[in-house]
Amino acid sequence: MVLKLISATPSPYARKVRIALHEKGIPFELVTEVPWDNTTETPQHNPLEKLPVLFDTEDLDNAVYESHFILDWIEYKYPSPEYLGLMPETKENELFAKKVQVIADGICDACVLMFFEKQRSSPSQEWTSRQRRKVDGGLNQLAAWAADREFLVEDKFTLADIAAGSVLGYLRVRFQDHPWQQDYPNLKQYSDRLEARESFKTTVPTPQTIKDRIV
Numbered sequence: 207m208v209l210k211l212i213s214a215t216p217s218p219y220a221r222k223v224r225i226a227l228h229e230k231g232i233p234f235e236l237v238t239e240v241p242w243d244n245t246t247e248t249p250q251h252n253p254l255e256k257l258p259v260l261f262d263t264e265d266l267d268n269a270v271y272e273s274h275f276i277l278d279w280i281e282y283k284y285p286s287p288e289y290l291g292l293m294p295e296t297k298e299n300e301l302f303a304k305k306v307q308v309i310a311d312g313i314c315d316a317c318v319l320m321f322f323e324k325q326r327s328s329p330s331q332e333w334t335s336r337q338r339r340k341v342d343g344g345l346n347q348l349a350a351w352a353a354d355r356e357f358l359v360e361d362k363f364t365l366a367d368i369a370a371g372s373v374l375g376y377l378r379v380r381f382q383d384h385p386w387q388q389d390y391p392n393l394k395q396y397s398d399r400l401e402a403r404e405s406f407k408t409t410v411p412t413p414q415t416i417k418d419r420i421v
């Protein structure tokens with residue numbers, strides 16, 4: 207199997223996959239693109255036209271997409287003990303880790319909606335406020351779960367930390383004016399610790415330039 211990952215420099219969803227592959231020591235080719243531009247190859251592999259997309263270059267008909275599903279797929283295809291396990295030990299805690307991912311991805315979704323609302327000729331204040339409430343509510347929940355813990359579940363690095371760390375790293379780059387680091391010092395310290403991991407250091411998000419008109 208020769209894995210290729212289609213990613214974009216700011217993508218918090220793709221960063222989760224990059225972190226997981228790095229933590230498990232799984233080799234892959236990284237393809238970086240702008241999924242919003244007409245030059246994107248993403249639609250060739252995902253009918254939903256979204257990245258990240260992970261596929262075996264020797265089996266192009268079985269691409270894997272939707273970051274949460276990609277992470278489940280990776281865990282299934284590259285299980286412990288041969289590879290580092292990224293799921294908690296118990297089923298209950300695995301479900302909680304996936305609930306953390308729901309919140310983290312939901313914060314990302316609301317951020318993306320706000321980002322594009324700002325591009326509109328007359329952005330809706332009501333719509334933007336609604337998305338901002340989701341970001342703030344999600345961060346409040348992550349801060350409560352993090353408390354003063356090193357990791358969110360079972361005192362080991364899991365999917366929950368990949369998801370939470372990725373959205374916090376995304377806010378640092380794409381929503382620098384959000385005061386979450388002042389509002390939740392514990393969450394900032396938690397994020398700082400994760401950003402010190404090699405898998406995070408080598409996947410720090412950076413802005414991209416979108417050439418085509420999107421909205």
Ligand SMILES: N[C@@H](CCC(=O)N[C@@H](CS(=O)(=O)O)C(=O)NCC(=O)O)C(=O)O
Binds near residue numbers: 218271
């Ligand atoms: N739910 C998806 C969201 C993925 C997503 O929205 N990807 C964006 C790029 S980024 O926001 O992650 O940078 C995309 O490809 N958008 C293109 C489109 O929506 O047509 C996931 O978890 O993978």
